[in-house]
Amino acid sequence: xxxxxxxxxxxxxxxxxxxxxxxxxxxxxxxxxxxxxxxxxxxxxxxxxxxxxxxxxxxxxxxxxxxxxxxxxxxxxxxxxxxxxxxxxxxxxxxxxxxxxxxxxxxxxxxxxxxxxxxxxxxxxxxxxxxxxxxxxxxxxxxxxxxxxxxxxxxxxxxxxxxxxxxx
Amino acid sequence: xxxxxxxxxxxxxxxxxxxxxxxxxxxxxxxxxxxxxxxxxxxxxxxxxxxxxxxxxxxxxxxxxxxxxxxxxxxxxxxxxxxxxxxxxxxxxxxxxxxxxxxxxxxxxxxxxxxxxxxxxxxxxxxxxxxxxxxxxxxxxxxxxxxxxxxxxxxxxxxxxxxxxxxx
Numbered sequence: 001x002x003x004x005x006x007x008x009x010x011x012x013x014x015x016x017x018x019x020x021x022x023x024x025x026x027x028x029x030x031x032x033x034x035x036x037x038x039x040x041x042x043x044x045x046x047x048x049x050x051x052x053x054x055x056x057x058x059x060x061x062x063x064x065x066x067x068x069x070x071x072x073x074x075x076x077x078x079x080x081x082x083x084x085x086x087x088x089x090x091x092x093x094x095x096x097x098x099x100x101x102x103x104x105x106x107x108x109x110x111x112x113x114x115x116x117x118x119x120x121x122x123x124x125x126x127x128x129x130x131x132x133x134x135x136x137x138x139x140x141x142x143x144x145x146x147x148x149x150x151x152x153x154x155x156x157x158x159x160x161x162x163x164x165x166x167x168x
Numbered sequence: 169x170x171x172x173x174x175x176x177x178x179x180x181x182x183x184x185x186x187x188x189x190x191x192x193x194x195x196x197x198x199x200x201x202x203x204x205x206x207x208x209x210x211x212x213x214x215x216x217x218x219x220x221x222x223x224x225x226x227x228x229x230x231x232x233x234x235x236x237x238x239x240x241x242x243x244x245x246x247x248x249x250x251x252x253x254x255x256x257x258x259x260x261x262x263x264x265x266x267x268x269x270x271x272x273x274x275x276x277x278x279x280x281x282x283x284x285x286x287x288x289x290x291x292x293x294x295x296x297x298x299x300x301x302x303x304x305x306x307x308x309x310x311x312x313x314x315x316x317x318x319x320x321x322x323x324x325x326x327x328x329x330x331x332x333x334x335x336x
Contacts, residue, residue: 004302028313061193
């Protein structure tokens with residue numbers, strides 16, 4: 001996976017641009033999508049509470065990696081969505097959290113693996129590993145540079161359009 | 169959705185998420201096409217003659233490759249492997265993925281493809297640091313636009329006045 005900052009900045013750029021076409025998708029909803037872009041990296045909870053320690057303590061297998069899959073982000077998005085006040089905001093939140101976390105999985109889907117196939121991102125639907133072009137590794141600095149530039153360009157255009165169109 | 173139903177729904181979804189992590193942990197070894205560190209430790213010669221993908225921490229560079237350690241679930245060294253046939257630019261403490269054939273009771277791997285995940289320990293710190301920044305950015309922006317109503321356990325929109333912005 002790329003670093004979380006890159007995922008969050010790219011989600012900002014993507015949802016801000018989509019917001020130009022969808023009137024309700026303003027900044028307060030774009031930030032919900034940015035939060036969704038963090039979800040697959042909640043696997044790093046393993047740095048705080050190790051999988052092995054949980055497995056040994058409970059006597060059952062446990063792997064945080066499940067959170068960086070389709071099944072994991074669906075459940076995490078649903079958890080986030082129920083914390084919104086009305087049915088309408090819950091649906092919007094679910095859609096944006098899922099879209100944000102899906103953008104993360106799509107970007108992860110093209111990172112480098114030595115055998116040319118990715119992790120099992122479709123779990124639990126399938127353990128199939130998509131072929132990857134191997135465009136980057138997570139420590140590549142150019143990924144963050146690209147994300148920062150994308151976010152700044154979109155922010156500048158958004159500011160200009162907002163001023164031009166009189167939107168708040 | 170009232171407070172009690174929201175709490176129940178979030179609790180059920182959290183249990184399902186934990187269940188997904190348990191299922192992933194229980195089924196990973198059967199579905200991942202390559203040996204884990206635990207499997208290599210239990211059956212060192214079990215994959216001799218097979219092409220496998222391994223993740224390892226570089227211990228030293230050699231004339232024709234490198235020496236890496238592969239960990240088990242507990243984080244202990246499961247196998248020390250001499251990788252031959254790579255000139256990958258990586259330092260001691262770096263992390264690599266190696267795809268190639270194992271031999272000599274899992275102690276020699278002939279590299280067909282190597283991906284340098286972390287060139288050195290500094291790359292790992294870089295990823296952790298930028299990821300922490302990403303979480304802070306997303307959480308900070310979210311809390312700028314959404315408040316938490318703890319009594320009813322839900323997010324609520326902040327008004328422009330709450331954010332210190334002015335209409336117009």
